[in-house]
Amino acid sequence: MRLRGDLGDVGARWLERFAPVFERLGSEVTVMFSPQTIILLQSARATGGIDAHADLRVDEVFERLKMTSANDDKIAARLEPSALSRALRGMIALEATRVEARLVKRAASAESRAMPYLNFTAIDGRAEVSQDVPIVGPLNRAEVAACEKIVEANVVDVPYWLDCDRFALESVRETVERFARVSDFVEVTTTRSGSLYVTASRGSVRMLGSEYRGLRVLPAEADEYDERADDAGGVASRLAEIKSSGIGNTVMLSVKHLQRGLLGCASNPSNLLVGISSRGNYFELVFRYGAQTERDGDSVGFMVRIPVVADEQPE
Amino acid sequence: MASDDSWTYALDVSIAHVRAFTSALSSLRLARRQRAKVRADASGLAIATSDDSKTCHASANFRSETFRSYALDETAARMASGGGARGRGASFEIDLAALIDVLGAFQGKDGDAEARVRWPSRSGALTIELECARGTGERELRQGVCAEIMPEVSAEGSAETEMSFRDEANAFMMPTGTLKEIVDDLEWPSGDVDIEIDENSLKFSAHGAEIGDLTVDVDVSEGRLTEFTCREPSVSRYKYRFLKSATSVGANFLGSGVAGGGDDTVTMTRVSVSSVGFLKVVHLLHLSRNRMSFTSGGINESMVPVTFIVNPVEDIDDDADGEDEE
Numbered sequence: 031m032r033l034r035g036d037l038g039d040v041g042a043r044w045l046e047r048f049a050p051v052f053e054r055l056g057s058e059v060t061v062m063f064s065p066q067t068i069i070l071l072q073s074a075r076a077t078g079g080i081d082a083h084a085d086l087r088v089d090e091v092f093e094r095l096k097m098t099s100a101n102d103d104k105i106a107a108r109l110e111p112s113a114l115s116r117a118l119r120g121m122i123a124l125e126a127t128r129v130e131a132r133l134v135k136r137a138a139s140a141e142s143r144a145m146p147y148l149n150f151t152a153i154d155g156r157a158e159v160s161q162d163v164p165i166v167g168p169l170n171r172a173e174v175a176a177c178e179k180i181v182e183a184n185v186v187d188v189p190y191w192l193d194c195d196r197f198a199l200e201s202v203r204e205t206v207e208r209f210a211r212v213s214d215f216v217e218v219t220t221t222r223s224g225s226l227y228v229t230a231s232r233g234s235v236r237m238l239g240s241e242y243r244g245l246r247v248l249p250a251e252a253d254e255y256d257e258r259a260d261d262a263g264g265v266a267s268r269l270a271e272i273k274s275s276g277i278g279n280t281v282m283l284s285v286k287h288l289q290r291g292l293l294g295c296a297s298n299p300s301n302l303l304v305g306i307s308s309r310g311n312y313f314e315l316v317f318r319y320g321a322q323t324e325r326d327g328d329s330v331g332f333m334v335r336i337p338v339v340a341d342e343q344p345e
Numbered sequence: 346m347a348s349d350d351s352w353t354y355a356l357d358v359s360i361a362h363v364r365a366f367t368s369a370l371s372s373l374r375l376a377r378r379q380r381a382k383v384r385a386d387a388s389g390l391a392i393a394t395s396d397d398s399k400t401c402h403a404s405a406n407f408r409s410e411t412f413r414s415y416a417l418d419e420t421a422a423r424m425a426s427g428g429g430a431r432g433r434g435a436s437f438e439i440d441l442a443a444l445i446d447v448l449g450a451f452q453g454k455d456g457d458a459e460a461r462v463r464w465p466s467r468s469g470a471l472t473i474e475l476e477c478a479r480g481t482g483e484r485e486l487r488q489g490v491c492a493e494i495m496p497e498v499s500a501e502g503s504a505e506t507e508m509s510f511r512d513e514a515n516a517f518m519m520p521t522g523t524l525k526e527i528v529d530d531l532e533w534p535s536g537d538v539d540i541e542i543d544e545n546s547l548k549f550s551a552h553g554a555e556i557g558d559l560t561v562d563v564d565v566s567e568g569r570l571t572e573f574t575c576r577e578p579s580v581s582r583y584k585y586r587f588l589k590s591a592t593s594v595g596a597n598f599l600g601s602g603v604a605g606g607g608d609d610t611v612t613m614t615r616v617s618v619s620s621v622g623f624l625k626v627v628h629l630l631h632l633s634r635n636r637m638s639f640t641s642g643g644i645n646e647s648m649v650p651v652t653f654i655v656n657p658v659e660d661i662d663d664d665a666d667g668e669d670e671e
Contacts, residue, residue, distance in 0.1 A: 198486060205490075208450040212443075224484070234440045234495045236470055238447055241489040255484065264474055265491035 031168060033063060033105050033133040035095035037150070042121050042129055044091055044330060045070075047297045048084040049115035051332070054293050055082055059114070060169070060177055061148070062106040063097055064088075073180055079287050080336045082294075083181055087329035092131075099168070105133065106174045107167030109148065117150045117161040124159055126152035136162065184333045188305035188314055190252035192226050192245040199302040202228065203292045205240040210285045212238050215339060218288075218313060219269065220306055221278035222247055222254040227269050230285070241265045248303065279306045281313055281338040291315050291334040298322075299332070311338050354463040355422035355435040356385045359413040362647070363458045363475075365632040366407075367448040368595035369649055372628070373403045374441060375590050380497055381441040385417055386434030393508065394441060400656035401587040402508040410646045411632055413459060425465045437464065437496040439471060447492045451475050460490075470495050508654045510625045515542045515579055516617035517565070518572035521592075521628050522599040524614050527561050528592040531585065534559050537658055538588050542618060543578035551585065571613065581622035582658040591626045591653035598630050622657035 037045075048070055052059040056076035062069040068091055071083040088095055099105045121129045130151045137144040147162035169177070194202060205228055209216055213230035220226055224247050229239040247253035263271075272278040292315070295302070300320030306313055317332040360366050373381060375396040384391045389411070393404035409415035422435035451460045451473065464471045470493040477488055527549055531538050534553030541548040547570075550560040565573045598612050617625045633647040 195486070198488075201488065205450065208446075211446045211449065233443065234497065235443050235447055235492065236468075236495050237491070237493040238450060239491050240450070241487075241491070243487040243489075244484045245486065246484065257484075265476070265489040266472070266474075266493065 031099045031105060031133070033095075033097040033099075033131070035092040035097070035131050037091060037121070037129040037131050038093045039122070039125070039129075041091035041093070042118050044086060046115065046118040046122060048332065049111050049118060051293050051297055052082070052084075052111035053115060055080075055290055057110060057112075058108050059111045060106055060108050061114075061165075062104065062174065062177055063095075064102075064104045065095070065097060068092075069177075069181055071177055071181060073177075074337070077290065079284065080291050080334055081180055081184065082291070082332070082334045083184065084297075084332045085181070085330070090323055090329045101171050101174055104174055105167075106169040106177060107133075107146070107148065107165035108169070109163055109165045113163045114148075117163050120159070120161055121150050121152050124152045124154065126154040126159070128153045133165075133168070134162070184335050185314060185316060187307045187309065187312075189308050190220075190222055191248045191303040191305040191316070192220055192224060192242075193248055194226075194242070194245060194302045194304065196299075196301065198242055198245065199295060199299065202226075202240075202242070202302075203295045206285065206288050206292055209238060209240070210289055214285055215282055216285050216288060217280055217282050218304075218306070219272060219278045219280040220304065221272055222252055224253070224255045225268075225272070225278070226304065227265075227272075227278075229269070237266065239265055239269060241269065279310065281306050281310055283313055283336055284339055287336045288313075291336050294332045294334060297332055306338075312336065313338060352467060353418050353421045354465065355418050355425045356390075356462070356464045357414075357416040357418075358390070358462050359415075360460050360462060361413040362632045363448055363451050363460050365597065365630075367445055367452070368597055369405050369407075369630055369632070369651060370441065370445055370448070372594050372651055373405055374445075375401055375403060375587075377442070379441040380438055381444070382436065382438050384434060384436045385422070387417055389415070395508075396587070396590075400584075401590065402654045403591070403652065404508060405649055405651045407649055411649055425469075435464065437471070438499055439494060439496050443494055444471075447473065447494060450492065451490050465496075466493065468493070468495075508652070510617075510619055510623055510654050512620040513617045513625075514577050514620045515575045516572060516615065517542075517547060517563075517570050517574070518613055518615045519563070519570055521594050521612040521614040524616070524626075525592045525594060525599070527563075528588050530561060531559055532589070533557075536585065537582050538585055539580055539582050540618065540624070541578075541580045542575050544575050547573070572615065577620065579618050579622065581618055581624065583624055583655050584658060587653075587655045588624075591624075591655055594628055594630065594651070598628075624653075624655040624657065626653040626655070627651070 052072055056072045058076050060071045066088055068086045069083055074081050097103055132149045134149045135144040135146050146165050148165050149162050151158055151160040209230040212235055213232040217229045224245040226242040226245055231237050294317045299317040301318050303316040313336045315334040319330045323329045373394045375394055379394055381392050381394045389408040391404055391406050395402040426435055451458050460473050460475045462473050466472050473492040475490045531551040534551040534556045536551045536553040538551045547563040547565050548560055552558045613629050615627045628651045630649045630651055631647050632649055
């Protein structure tokens with residue numbers, strides 16, 4: 031089992047975008063390396079209810095990566111996102127020409143056992159600065175398979191997505207923050223004509239709703255936007271029309287889960303895709319980084335899967 | 346769902362500065378759970394609150410000119426208010442905390458936004474709406490926010506405790522921020538506050554049994570205060586928490602406080618004491634920082650007076666240990 035690679039400055043910054051998000055979501059993150067991708071993953075157990083993972087193509091992060099393992103050259107380990115963040119920030123601050131990442135085993139003293147670390151070393155001319163991030167692992171084949179299962183379950187089952195640009199995604203995030211003061215649960219409605227609704231209610235506040243119309247729908251074949259659609263009547267009546275005619279999809283979510291999922295906004299995405307799974311049991315978020323990646327639009331992504339609350343809303 | 350063409354709202358107003366409006370409403374909160382009475386007539390909207398003991402009352406008066414648009418339909422208002430012959434206009438009660446939280450959802454990122462408020466909807470609710478568009482590319486992104494709040498049912502037989510203040514004896518005027526600071530400082534002794542006024546002095550003091558005394562002496566010599574009148578020397582005592590509520594105004598109203606900058610940049614408060622010791626505090630808040638819009642009458646269009654009336658604590662007794670009755 032070996033892992034050794036050269037992180038470019040850009041690569042370190044990519045990882046550093048996500049480490050603070052994982053830090054806020056939970057105290058432990060699993061890092062999975064394969065020759066093609068790097069995945070940072072937190073399962074629902076670690077985050078308190080939602081699955082979240084960042085998916086990066088190896089060549090966005092590493093200029094050179096050599097790795098071998100008995101498990102199809104996959105290597106996974108668990109570590110604390112705060113420790114990873116500290117190490118990465120340290121490396122970025124040094125502005126070194128080269129940062130090497132390696133899996134190592136070290137013993138603190140002659141008597142103690144050798145423990146595994148993910149080591150980052152900044153090499154700059156004559157100076158070398160080295161930081162160890164303690165890890166639990168490498169994980170065995172079964173654990174790796176379990177992680178892969180979580181990753182693969184994301185994103186596959188959504189018939190259509192609504193595409194929110196920077197302004198819209200920031201507005202959605204703020205809306206959810208404000209609605210959180212009113213209610214513990216929110217309803218989210220999406221339509222194939224590019225409308226998104228977030229609504230909450232509690233006590234004498236019978237309805238508090240936010241509407242976004244004119245969002246792009248993906249894939250293009252699913253787009254049913256009609257610019258000639260009659261849209262008089264106000265937010266509340268349009269939403270009532272959508273629900274009563276059954277043309278949209280509606281799910282209820284815990285507002286805390288949604289707030290936590292939207293922490294991904296802090297990673298400075300270019301846009302956010304939102305969609306409801308076909309069976310109506312998950313609400314999925316995909317944060318994309320578009321023009322910010324070197325290779326192509328999807329070489330970096332951050333995905334969140336939020337479970338839908340059962341129909342009974344507690345009063 | 347039919348459009349709203351066939352439905353007439355009793356009250357249909359557009360608020361130009363939601364943030365300032367919400368901040369003014371927040372100052373009316375005297376308790377964590379607060380019911381507010383909303384009264385609308387042709388001249389404007391008054392929102393009033395009082396605390397459970399009915400010894401502290403607050404109200405904000407939004408004249409129709411302080412809104413971007415204001416419309417009251419008398420017929421619909423009479424029907425909505427239960428057809429009682431009690432007078433013109435519309436009135437209903439609302440959960441103030443819920444209203445403040447909901448208005449928070451209408452504030453734009455850079456601070457301000459407009460909202461349309463109407464009452465009652467077909468279901469009897471107060472509705473608030475905001476719509477805006479941002480065109481980028483061929484498809485315009487349109488955003489909207491809406492809210493519906495059900496009014497509170499008036500408790501049966503609850504007496505109308507109107508705010509009343511008569512026979513003003515003494516009065517003074519000072520910047521709102523200054524008054525707030527004085528009252529904030531008086532929190533330390535943890536006791537009721539005495540306000541002592543005579544021809545040459547204005548003193549605020551508080552005495553805390555195990556803590557100590559604090560007195561704030563305000564310089565009332567010529568020209569220091571915008572107004573200072575003393576018809577009969579008075580000493581009156583008030584519960585600290587009511588005085589604090591009566592002087593806590595949102596920071597966004599306190600103005601830049603430019604030294605010597607003149608009264609139009611600083612929010613002012615007028616305080617008066619009646620002959621039997623009732624305290625009236627009136628803050629002259631401005632919903633808009635834009636001072637350019639002075640009407641010919643000289644009154645700033647966006648001015649909203651927020652008034653507090655506080656009952657005095659009975660039996661001022663030097664031996665009293667200043668304990669708050671609950």
